[in-house]
Amino acid sequence: MSNAIEAEKQPLxxxxxxxxxxxxVSVLESVSIEVFAGEIVTxxxxxxxxxxxxxRTLSRLIPATSGEINFSERNLLAVPAYELPKLGIAHVPxxxxxxxxxSVQENLFLxxxxxxxxxxxxxxxxxxxxxxxxxxxxxxxxGGTLSGGEQQMLAIARALMSEPKxxxxxxxxxxxxxxxxxxIFETIKALNSxxxxxxxxxxxxxxALSIAxxxxxIETGRVVLQGSAASIRExxxxxxxxxxx
Numbered sequence: 001m002s003n004a005i006e007a008e009k010q011p012l013x014x015x016x017x018x019x020x021x022x023x024x025v026s027v028l029e030s031v032s033i034e035v036f037a038g039e040i041v042t043x044x045x046x047x048x049x050x051x052x053x054x055x056r057t058l059s060r061l062i063p064a065t066s067g068e069i070n071f072s073e074r075n076l077l078a079v080p081a082y083e084l085p086k087l088g089i090a091h092v093p094x095x096x097x098x099x100x101x102x103s104v105q106e107n108l109f110l111x112x113x114x115x116x117x118x119x120x121x122x123x124x125x126x127x128x129x130x131x132x133x134x135x136x137x138x139x140x141x142x143g144g145t146l147s148g149g150e151q152q153m154l155a156i157a158r159a160l161m162s163e164p165k166x167x168x169x170x171x172x173x174x175x176x177x178x179x180x181x182x183x184i185f186e187t188i189k190a191l192n193s194x195x196x197x198x199x200x201x202x203x204x205x206x207x208a209l210s211i212a213x214x215x216x217x218i219e220t221g222r223v224v225l226q227g228s229a230a231s232i233r234e235x236x237x238x239x240x241x242x243x244x245x
Contacts, residue, residue, distance in 0.1 A: 010073060012037045012197055013166055014057070018067035020057040027046075027053040029221045030067070035166070035199050040192050042200045042208040042229065044242055045218035051201040052094050054218070058093040058199075059084060069092050071166070085114035088165035094174065096155040100144025105136055107143050111161030128157040129186050149180030156187070163180055167191070170201045185211060205242035209233045 011034040021027040035041045043051050056062045058069060060081035062134045068238075069076040071087060079087065090111075098107050108128060117206060129136040132153040138146065143154060152172055153222045159167060169188070189211050192198055202208035208229075209215055215232040217225035232238055 002159055011035055012072060012221065013199065014068070014070045015054075015058060015069040016070075018054075018057060018069065019065045020046070020053060020062055020067075022053075022062065022063065028057060029223050030223070031218070031223055033216055033223065033226075037165075037195060037197050038192070038195055039214060040188070040198045040200060042202060042212035042215045043207040043218055044202065044208060044215060044238075046241070047203075049218045050221040051218055052170055053200055053221075055091065055093075055199070059089065059168055061091075080140040085164070088163075089161035089168065090162050090164035090166070091168040092155045092159045094170040096103075096148075096151045097153050098143040098154050098158070100106075100142065102143055102152055103140050104222050105139040107158050108135075108139075108161055111158035115163050115172060124161055124163060126235070128160050131160070131190070132157050147177070147180075149176040149184070152176050153187075154182060156184070160191075164196070166197045166199065166207075168199050171203055172200075173202060173204050173207065181207070205238070206233075237240045 013035040017034045018028055018031040019026065043054065045051050051060065057064050060076060060079065064077060071089060074087070080162065099110065108125065112124065118195060134150055135154060135157060138150070143151065146154060158170065172184050172188070176184065185207060188198060188200070200208055200212065209232060212229040213228045216223050217232065217238060224236065225238065233243070
């Protein structure tokens, strides 16, 4: 019984003393974060603070120079990026990075590449289209012809095709019309209510903190504050720097 209780306390994702950067330029310095199953955890900070670099390091798109990354107690530093979807990690990158010359349907099917024979089940496809019904009417349309908000929906839907346990979201509101931002964040909350774990980087700190359980504040590549989203939201320095109060 005690072993089961201890297992429940283990984070789904844990980074410890993580250092990373680009070439000779160091960006992350001794960053440690934890994400437990079923949480929305948000990372906030100014532009250039290292938020995107952190997600890219966690998803193995850039190498860590030192430190540890564990997912379900497995060492991710020994796993190449293309294997992560098979483990249950999907990354929606900053700028969406959909395939503009492929159709919406083709983009979605590429998200299922980690599945056996690279084929999505009809249930998974239908679920993605239910979350973002606008895509259902655009399956044959080229991805590059969608609006910014629709492309963001496509990027998230594509990630969901691999049925991830952990969804890494990088700036989902960037370049998106306000009415679609609301729709996207409603979907993020719905996914979380169904049990999906989400690590969110978001420029709109007020919005991110309103849906997250816990938060980390990053400045110049270091975690300078962490705690419940509610407590971070009320911190005077955070309010002044990121919430306009």
